[in-house]
Amino acid sequence: MRRDKVLLYVIVLLLPCLSLPHVAKSSIQCKAWLVQSIPTDMPKLPRISGVLSTGDVFQWLANKSTTSLDIIAQYWQLLATPKDPHSGDFGYSDSDLQRFGAHLGSLVYNSIDNVANRNVNIRILSHSGVYPEYTKEPSDLAFGRSNVKNVTLLLSKWWGSGIVHAKVWIFDDRDVYIGSANNDWKSLTQVKEVGIYLSGCSRIARKVKTYFDNLWRLASLDSSTQTRNVSDQQWLINRTVPCWSHFLPRKARCMSPLPSYIETPNVSPSYPSLSDHEVFSVDIKTFPRDHYCPEPQPIYLSFAPPELLFGKHQSDEQGWIDTIKSVVEGGTMRINTMDWLGQSQYTNPKVYWPSFSSAVSEGVFSKNAKVKILVAYWGHFIKATDGYLRSLLYSNVLCSSASVQNKCSGQVEIIYYIVPGFNKTGHAVRNGTKTGNKYPDYTRVNHGKYAVSDVRAHIGTSNLVWDYFFTTSGVSFGTYNTKIVLKLQEIFDVDWYSPYVVSVQEFGQDV
Template identity: 25%
Template sequence: MFRSDAAAGGRGEEAARVQQESADGTLQNHRLKSSAVCLHDAKMNMIYSVLFTFHLLLQYSRCVIALASVATVLLAAMALYNLMTPRASSSHPPPSSSLPLPQAESCTDPCKIVLVESIPEGLEFNSSTTHPSIFQAWLNLMSEARSSIDIASFYWTLTNADTGTHEPTAEQGETILRTLAERSGKLSVRIAVNTPQGSQPQDDLRLLNDSGADIRTVNMRKLTSGVLHTKFWVVDKKHIYIGSANMDWRSLTQVKELGAVVYNCSCLAADLGKIFEAYWYLGDSQSIPSPWPTSFNTPYNKDTPLHLPLNNTPSNVYLSSSPPSFCAAGRTPDLQSILSVMDDAQSFIYIAVMNYLPTMEFSHPKRYWADIDTQLRRVSYEKRVKVRLLISCWASTQPVMFPFLKSLASVYDTKSKLDIQVRLFVVPSSPKQKEIPFARVNHNKYMVTDKIAYIGTSNWSGDYFVSTAGSALVVNQTASQSVEPTVQSQLQAVFERDWNSDYSTPLTHCVLSHFCTHLV
C-alpha cells in the first residue's frame, strides 16, 4: 500500500514537470504575438496553473486518506490480537482484577515478632529453647485491644463442657473464653468460623454472641467442599497472631502448637485484615466473587514482599492464603508459597507438620497429589539440599501415610549426597491423658530453611491447598544485619530441639509397632 502511494506521488511530480515545460514554451512564442493573444495565453496559463494545483491537492489527499486507512487497520488488528491472545502463564494464578496493583512499599512501624508455643502437660525438653505460651499471647492481645478483635477460626471448644471432660487443664481455655466475652461488651469483636457440622459444640459462640460479639459462619462445604481451617487474630488493626492452635482448650495444654505474634505492625495487620475481610464477606455470600473487589487486593507477595523492621532487623514479609479461589489480585496462594520457599533453600529444609500425604486426603474417588512431594525430591537431587521431616504419630494418624514417608526417606545416599530423613514425633500419654479426645499430638505446621521461616495453619495434603481455607506468615530476615536472633534461627532451634528429643523416633517398622500399636 505504501509503494502504491509512492508511485502516485512520482506520477504527480512527472506531470508537474511536463506541465512546467509546456508553459515555458508557450511563453516563449507569446513574445511574437499581439497583446490580445498574450492576454488570452496568460488566461490560459492561469487555468493550467489552477488545474495543476488541483491535481497536486488531489494526489496529496489520496495519500493522506491511504495513510489514515492504514493506521486504522493497524490499530484494529492490535486490539483484536490483545483480545484473542492468552496471557503468558505464571507460577501462580493471575491477578483476579484487571486494575493495576499498587507497588510494594516499606513499613516503618516498630514491628516486634515473638514465637509462641503450647507444650502439652508433662512434655519436658532437655533444652534451653523456650518461648512464651500461646495462652499468654492471647491474653496479651486481649489486654492490648482498644477498639477491635477479629478472629478467624475452625471451631470453638474452650471449656470442659464442650468436650465432655473434667480436666483441670481446661482452665486456661475457659479463661480465654471468659475474658473474650468480657471484651465483647466493650469493643468490636468479630468472629469468622467454619459452619458447625452435626453435633459440633456451639455453646462458646452463643455465649460470645450474647456478650456482644458479631459472628459469621462460612459455609465452606457449599463454597469449595472444604472447611475454614485457618487460625489467626487481628487486634486493633496493628497486632496479629497466626499459627496452628485452634480455639480449643486442648490447644493450650494438651496439644503441641506453634505460632507467631507480631505487635505494633499496622501494615502487616492491615494485610492480614484483608484475608479476614474475605472470610467475613463470604459469611454473608452464597458464592466466591471472581474477580474479587479491588479492596481485597494486595501488593505484598512472594515476588514483592513487604519490607519492614522485625525486632530491629530488616525483613521481607508476606502472607499467603488458600484455596486459590480465595486469593484476590496480588495474593500468593499457599501452595505456591511453600514451593517457592523450598526452591529458595540453599542448605537445608526442616518441616514439622502433623500430617504429610501426597494425596487428596478427603476426595472420593481417591486422588494422588504430589506437588510438595515432587518438589522435595527435586531440590534434594538438583541442589543437594538437606531435607528433614518431623511428622506426628498419634491415635488419629492414617496408616496410608507411612508408605509415602518411607518412600520419601529412601531418597538418602551418602555417596550421592542425597539426604532426606524422616522421623516421627510422639507425645506420650498417661492413662488419664489418653481419655482426652483428640489430644496428645504435635500439631505444628511450619517450615524453616537457611533463608526463610514459614508459619502456617494447614496440614500437608492436597485438600488443604485446593479446597480448604488456610493462611501462612512468611518471613525472611537478613542475618548479617540482625542484632537479635532471626526468626529463621529461632524456628530452626525449635525444630532441632524436637528432632533430637526423646519424643522423636526413626521411621522403622519396629519403632512403629512400639509407639503406634494401633497402626500396624
C-alpha cells in the same frame, strides 16, 4: 579448623542479608515473638527462651483490644465440658482438668468476654458443620451484644469439601497471631502448637484483615448461584469451585464478589504462580535485638484457597514450596507438620498431589541439601501417611545411585513425633464404665505447621495435604528475618533431638 567453623557460622548468619529479594523500604517497625503450646507431662522437652505461651498471647490480644478484635477459628471449646457426653472431656474430674491446665482456656474466654463488655467491636468467624456445642461459645459471646458479630461458614458449599481451618487473631488492626492453635483449651496445654505473634505491625495486620474480610463476605453470599462444576485439568478431577476461579476457562468466569479481589494473569490450566509476588520490607524487632543485618528484612503472606487471593499475594501452596526450595547449596531444610499425604484426604476420587514431594527431592538432587521432616504420630494418625513417607525416602536411594555422575550428597530424613499418652486419649467414661484413658480426645499431638530453611521461615495453619491448599482456608506468614529463622530452627531441633521421636525407617507396630 576452629577458625573455619567460626567463619562458616558468620556466613550463615549473613546469608539472609545477602540473598534478600529486592523490596521497597518501609519506615514501619514491629515486634515479633514465636509462640508455642507445650503439652503437660513432657519433662524431657527443654523450654526455649524467648518463645511465648499461646495462652498468654491470646489473653494479651483480648485484654489489650481497644477498638476491634477479629478471630478466625475452626471451632471453640475454651471452656471444658466434662459432663457433655459429646465432648472429648467427658468423664474427667475437676482435679484431672486442673492437672491438664483447662483453667487456661477459661482465662482466655473470660478475657474475650471482658473486652466484649467494654464495647470493643468483635467479629468471630468459625467453621460450621461440626457438633453444635463447638459454636456455642461464640454464640454466647454474641448474644445480646450489638458489638459482637458471630458468623459460621461452610466452605464445602463453595468447594465441595473443606473447612475454615485458619487460626488467626487480629487486634486493633495492628497485632496479629497466625499459627496452629485452635480456640480450644486443649490447644493451650495438651497439644503442641507453633505460631507467631506480631505486635505493632499494622501493615501486616491490614493485609491479614483483608483476607478475613473476604471470608466474612463469602459467608453472606449464596453459593448455589456462584459456584460451578469444573473439570480440573491440573488435578484431573471434577469438582465444585467459585465461579471466579482460575480453574474455569476465562470466558466461563464471573466477576468476583469479594471486595478486595484483584484479577491476576491466568496461567492455563491452573492457578497462576506469581514470580513477582508481593514481598514487603518491614523492620521487625526481635528479642534480643539483632545487629548484624541492619536493613529491614522482607516478609510475605500467603493464603488458601487460591480463589480467596487478593493483590499479588501467593497461594499458600506456592509459599510453602518456595520456602522448601529456598534451602542453600548443602544446607538443611526443616519441615514440621501434623499430617503429610501425597494426595487429597476428603475428595472422591482422590487427587494425586506430588508438589511437596517433588520440591523435597529437587532440594536433595539439585542442592545436595539435607531435608528433615517431622510428622506427628497420634491417636488419629492417617494410615496412608506411612506409605507416602517411605516412598519419599526412596530419594536417598536414587541420590546414592546417581552419586558417580551427579555427585549427589543430599539426604531425606523423616521421623515421627510421638507425644506421650497419645494412645490413651478419649472419654474417661463410656457407657458408665471407666475407659482407662488418661487424656481428653484429640490431644497429645504435635500440631504445628511450619518450614524453615537456612534463610527463610514459613509459619502456617495448614496440614500438608492437598485439601488444605485448594478447598480449605489457610494463612501463612513468611520472613527472611534472621532471628526468627534461627529461633524457629531451634524449636525444630529441640523436637528433632528429643526422646519423643521414632525414625520412619525403624517404625513398627509396637509403638
